[in-house]
Amino acid sequence: MRKIVIAGNWKMYKDLEDVRAFCKAIASSLKTKDLGSVLPILAPAYPFLALMQRELADTLVKVAAQDVSAHAEGAFTGEVSAAMLSSLGLEYSIIGHSERRAHHNESNEIVREKLLLLMDNGIKPILCVGETLAQRDAGETQKVILDQLEGCLRNVTIYGAEDIMIAYEPVWAIGTGRTATGEQAQEVHRIIRTWLKNTYNDVLADELPILYGGSVKPENIAGLLAMPDLDGGLIGGASLKADQYLEMIDIALKSRK
Numbered sequence: 001m002r003k004i005v006i007a008g009n010w011k012m013y014k015d016l017e018d019v020r021a022f023c024k025a026i027a028s029s030l031k032t033k034d035l036g037s038v039l040p041i042l043a044p045a046y047p048f049l050a051l052m053q054r055e056l057a058d059t060l061v062k063v064a065a066q067d068v069s070a071h072a073e074g075a076f077t078g079e080v081s082a083a084m085l086s087s088l089g090l091e092y093s094i095i096g097h098s099e100r101r102a103h104h105n106e107s108n109e110i111v112r113e114k115l116l117l118l119m120d121n122g123i124k125p126i127l128c129v130g131e132t133l134a135q136r137d138a139g140e141t142q143k144v145i146l147d148q149l150e151g152c153l154r155n156v157t158i159y160g161a162e163d164i165m166i167a168y169e170p171v172w173a174i175g176t177g178r179t180a181t182g183e184q185a186q187e188v189h190r191i192i193r194t195w196l197k198n199t200y201n202d203v204l205a206d207e208l209p210i211l212y213g214g215s216v217k218p219e220n221i222a223g224l225l226a227m228p229d230l231d232g233g234l235i236g237g238a239s240l241k242a243d244q245y246l247e248m249i250d251i252a253l254k255s256r257k
């Protein structure tokens with residue numbers, strides 16, 4: 001049975017005080033809750049990773065990075081390496097987010113370098129893929145998703161479904177309040193799962209978690225989680241509020257799996 005992942009991507013929001021307050025607000029309620037097959041993840045900005053690990057140590061929340069350098073080590077001012085993240089004991093990192101692809105010119109090849117460095121350092125990548133509105137309108141959604149998967153995972157060995165997660169994030173749904181319908185998301189999630197089956201194997205395709213991201217919130221998450229190939233959310237805006245984040249975990253607990 002696949003887990004249901006409720007992953008918060010905090011982007012460049014929250015300072016030290018906000019981070020502390022959020023952790024305090026969720027720690028007590030998550031400490032005592034049986035989370036079953038729900039896996040909560042939170043990705044703050046780099047400066048707060050270690051602090052959040054400490055503040056949430058008594059909970060099942062996994063702290064994740066939002067990105068990683070494409071270089072292993074060296075004179076790269078401002079960069080953070082996979083080995084550094086690993087030395088903190090992090091288990092997950094987002095990579096290939098459309099904001100990085102758009103604002104930092106990250107190609108599939110760069111995302112692939114990051115993915116390999118993360119995997120070499122024992123960190124599970126949460127690999128984001130997604131089409132723009134122009135690409136969807138031009139009927140290119142499937143092609144774009146497959147190009148991204150093929151580019152980012154070219155010759156990448158995946159040993160088990162725990163090694164990596166994929167997040168389908170249609171660019172037109174991110175931060176716009178315009179969510180993909182469950183059916184629109186399911187269609188792409190199926191494409192991704194079929195690609196995994198053809199490229200890897202049936203077991204991996206069946207067990208690998210595929211998250212959806214793009215204006216997910218408490219009001220729409222149940223409908224999305226009801227889709228058979230959708231295993232959770234990568235959530236920006238709605239993950240910034242402790243009550244909404246907890247509410248989405250509760251909804252996930254009551255969902256189909």
Ligand code: PGA
Binds near residue numbers: 009
């Ligand atoms: P959003 O962001 O939930 O605010 O649309 C999602 C994401 O960018 O991961």
